[in-house]
Amino acid sequence: AAGVIQSPRHLIKEKRETATLKCYPIPRHDTVYWYQQGPGQDPQFLISFYEKMQSDKGSIPDRFSAQQFSDYHSELNMSSLELGDSALYFCASSAQSLDYNEQFFGPGTRLTVL
Amino acid sequence: AQTVTQSQPEMSVQEAETVTLSCTYDTSESDYYLFWYKQPPSRQMILVIRQEAYKQQNATENRFSVNFQKAAKSFSLKISDSQLGDAAMYFCAYRSARGSGNTPLVFGKGTRLSVIA
Numbered sequence: 001a002a003g004v005i006q007s008p009r010h011l012i013k014e015k016r017e018t019a020t021l022k023c024y025p026i027p028r029h030d031t032v033y034w035y036q037q038g039p040g041q042d043p044q045f046l047i048s049f050y051e052k053m054q055s056d057k058g059s060i061p062d063r064f065s066a067q068q069f070s071d072y073h074s075e076l077n078m079s080s081l082e083l084g085d086s087a088l089y090f091c092a093s094s095a096q097s098l099d100y101n102e103q104f105f106g107p108g109t110r111l112t113v114l
Numbered sequence: 115a116q117t118v119t120q121s122q123p124e125m126s127v128q129e130a131e132t133v134t135l136s137c138t139y140d141t142s143e144s145d146y147y148l149f150w151y152k153q154p155p156s157r158q159m160i161l162v163i164r165q166e167a168y169k170q171q172n173a174t175e176n177r178f179s180v181n182f183q184k185a186a187k188s189f190s191l192k193i194s195d196s197q198l199g200d201a202a203m204y205f206c207a208y209r210s211a212r213g214s215g216n217t218p219l220v221f222g223k224g225t226r227l228s229v230i231a
Contacts, residue, residue: 031216042205043159045218056218088157094216100147100166101209101216105159 002026006091012112013081021076021109025036025093032074033054033103034066035090043090049074078111086113127196128230134181134190137206144146145211148182148189149219150196154202162204165189167211181186193227201229216229 005024013019024031031050035043036059045058049068061064063081068074078085088110092103117140127133139148150162165173165182173180177197181190193200206222 033218035219037157042221042223043219045220048216048218050214050216055216058218090159092159092219096214096216100164102161103166103219108157110157114229 003019004091004093004104006089006109008104008109009107010110010112012114014114015079015081015083017113019078019081019111021078021089021091021111023076023091023093023106025072025074025091026095026104029072029095029104030091031094031096031101032068032072033092033094034060034074034076035092037088037090037108038084039087046076081113083113086111116143116208116210116220118206118220118222120204120206120225123223124226124228126228126230127193127200129196129198130191132194132198133196133227135204135206137189137191137222139187139189139206139208139222141208141210142186142213143210146148147209147211148180149207149209150178150180150189150191151174151205151221152200152202153205153208153224159205163191193196193206196229197231198229201227203227 033048034046037043046060048055088108091106127143139211153162
């Protein structure tokens with residue numbers, strides 16, 4: 001079965017640089033979520049999109065922006081990177097037709113800011 | 115805002131034994147979902163078990179079962195016949211059922227489970 005695809009899997013950036021993380025949801029899933037998991041921490045919700053419109057907003061810094069495109073893939077854009085942005089970034093997708101509206105997680109993108 | 119509390123940062127269990135991981139949550143909502151996720155060293159988030167708040171019957175998935183006490187806002191995970199592959203970080207998570215249901219997950223801080231051979 002198709003899973004959530006995230007690219008790149010690993011990314012190394014310098015402080016003050018920009019980064020773009022991509023997420024390709026499971027086909028026919030209508031909602032995408034982004035979570036940030038710092039070292040030794042629990043995942044924190046950043047932002048979500050339903051049918052290409054922003055649905056919920058969590059603790060996403062103003063330096064970050066995201067969008068969902070017509071093909072339902074989503075991109076998380078991160079600017080003026082800081083050391084504290086080093087984390088594992090998860091994308092998850094769900095569909096309202098599923099039981100529990102279950103979220104399926106991608107493998108994550110590990111971002112390291114030097 | 116909803117909060118999820120896991121009071122056990124670390125737990126250990128002997129192989130083939132049973133272990134229970136604790137989770138409490140705080141919410142003013144009456145309809146919601148609760149989940150346990152497993153995160154092995156690969157860091158992949160794997161759904162272990164889920165429970166709908168309006169269902170009184172406790173969920174069970176093979177060796178995994180929950181004790182859901184809605185009035186006490188408690189949602190513990192029991193792992194029976196523990197196996198070496200169960201060693202991982204376990205996160206308890208809450209999700210509101212408001213609106214269309216595509217709401218974000220709120221996670222606890224996690225419990226790291228070690229399995230001793």
